[in-house]
Amino acid sequence: MSSAKERLLESAKRLFSQKGYYATSVEDIVESAGVSKGTFYFYFKSKEELFKSLVEEMHLNIVKRLENFLEKELPLEDALIEYAKVFLEDIYQNRHIAQIFLFQLVGTNEEFRELYYTKIAHLRELLTKMVDRAIQKGEINYKNAENIVNLYAGFLRMLVLEYVFREKEPDLERVKSLAQEGVKVLFRGLKNA
Amino acid sequence: MSSAKERLLESAKRLFSQKGYYATSVEDIVESAGVSKGTFYFYFKSKEELFKSLVEEMHLNIVKRLENFLEKELPLEDALIEYAKVFLEDIYQNRHIAQIFLFQLVGTNEEFRELYYTKIAHLRELLTKMVDRAIQKGEINYKNAENIVNLYAGFLRMLVLEYVFREKEPDLERVKSLAQEGVKVLFRGLKNA
Amino acid sequence: MSSAKERLLESAKRLFSQKGYYATSVEDIVESAGVSKGTFYFYFKSKEELFKSLVEEMHLNIVKRLENFLEKELPLEDALIEYAKVFLEDIYQNRHIAQIFLFQLVGTNEEFRELYYTKIAHLRELLTKMVDRAIQKGEINYKNAENIVNLYAGFLRMLVLEYVFREKEPDLERVKSLAQEGVKVLFRGLKNA
Amino acid sequence: MSSAKERLLESAKRLFSQKGYYATSVEDIVESAGVSKGTFYFYFKSKEELFKSLVEEMHLNIVKRLENFLEKELPLEDALIEYAKVFLEDIYQNRHIAQIFLFQLVGTNEEFRELYYTKIAHLRELLTKMVDRAIQKGEINYKNAENIVNLYAGFLRMLVLEYVFREKEPDLERVKSLAQEGVKVLFRGLKNA
DNA sequence: CATGAATGAGTATTCATTCAT
DNA sequence: CATGAATGAATACTCATTCAT
16 A cells, blocks of 8 residues: 555646646645645645655656667657657646646746746757757758757657647547657758758 | 726736746735735636636737738748747747746636637638638638648747747747748748648 | 615615625626616715615604604504505515614624614504503503513514515415414403403 | 634524524624634535524424423313413524524525425424324314314514514513414314314 | 616625644 | 644735726
């Protein structure tokens, strides 16, 4: 049986992702976790701290995965396709926390927005590094790595927003295939500049 | 001199976009507008209703602009580039309310998220129509209009998120040129499928 | 066509009697009367003053009617029966304002309760006088006039509460006949002490 | 020492009965009880719910008492006299909550009025049963049980209104003796029909 | 006479957080 | 570790009343 802290984390993830940070009360969380309020504050300094720790967790997951990818040094097209698939799978597996990270953080309040931009900057850096390498290797002819990240990351975000989060039971295979097609389109454009 | 209602609307836009829906209190809004609480409720049924009316306003603006574009029947590449520029200009001019529409709605609570998806669906439809026309005319060879919308709209969203909203004083000309470059890359990819 | 003041009075009577003093807002009243708030305060100093003036009006009505009855110097039984009928008819005709007078005044707040007791004391006095006369004339053998008023007035109040006010469309003839029967029962008891 | 909940209930009873439902604020109640606002809402869902629970409590008290009386199967005159005494004693002991039940409920708003009629209907039924039995046994000759209840209950209500609630320190013995006399008068009337 | 925009004190209710047990 | 009673500042919203036009 899961511990009180784990149950609190699970409940928080689910409720934050469903109802949003503000509309989720500590009361909601402890009730759903079946523990007392005192217990909540034994494990977490505050509601905000819990939220931020979820964000941190998700961020570290994505970063780790992305760094692993970088080490493989795949050709860019393969890398972009493979990573897109892994990313979508990952996001789907961690839907709740991912929703918080990708779409709640920016829109909730000033502090969270800043946190978002800090975390995202890190991820963009990693992606930029990957693209830069391909530019150096002459794999593509459009050489603005930052803007390539805009195209690629914007596309992935859109897929997540429109398919993974919007639909109750997303057809992940279809989303992955959309991702693959999209990246191919993109890559052709990058090569033929 | 501006009327009480106008001042309330301006204050609300600014504060919602800065601090977010929940972190902005009616107190904040009326204080910033220099009117009493009673006046707020004389003009708006509730904080929520005011928020939603701002969203509606922005939505109608974007739809109108997009419909105008559709009527022009430009070649797709030109249309995508021109619309991107107009869109970015527009979003910049209406930064506050646009921030609310594009990034707060999804992340705030369940009701707002549903509202977001409803509004966005409408915009995606219009874009899809534009792309479909180009497919019929043989302008491009990748024929999944929906996915092209994912690529294009995702890219624009990312530009807004990373440049227009992130930076205090965004260099709009640079963003537009990134947009133009990105669309060209994309279009090449679409043509050479 | 009725004047603004009359329409305000009518609306106030109806709304106060239906929803109660506190649950009826000045807004409700002016809306239902089709006039502006300014007009309300042109004719009435305050919501409370309007309410009290309605109470005063009803009180004067009942007092006048009762005094007329006293002058007739009927035998007690006839007087009690006749007055009961007239009273019920009257209350029915002025249902709204009567509801306010008889049942809202006591239960609403301290000030109104005191007002109620003052007004009611006056009515009880008149009734006591009527009964005293009958005692002096030897018409009845139970000689506690105050308690007779308790029996009689309590009975009438109960009829009003249970039949005139409770039912949407009260059968007034039936209520009057209940009143007549009840008074006869009462009178027999008074005579045979 | 009494618990926070008990103190809240006591304060609420007293204040509601003195100032009325609307004129008593939650602030008033918690201040008088010496607890915080949060504590109020820890124990009661709302001001209205607390009010209704007081009503329910009083209603159950009266019903229980009345049912006990019914079981005794006393001759009607004795029953009416004995019950009147017990009722007055009871009402006096629970003055505050009784005032709420008997005189505030009807006059406050629509919802409470309906609640009043529901509760009172129950009490009238029990009394009617008691009277019906006496009619069947031939104890009285006036056979309209419902109207007898009107006479009896109206009389008791009037005693409560005029003596128990009106006076700061009511002379309960005198009220009980008025009740006894009144019932005797009534009973003679009923017998000699 | 009449309007309706504007006021601001007041109200019920929420909720993150604390702490004695 | 765990509980849950208690806190009180904060919040959205109401409403009687005023007053310039």
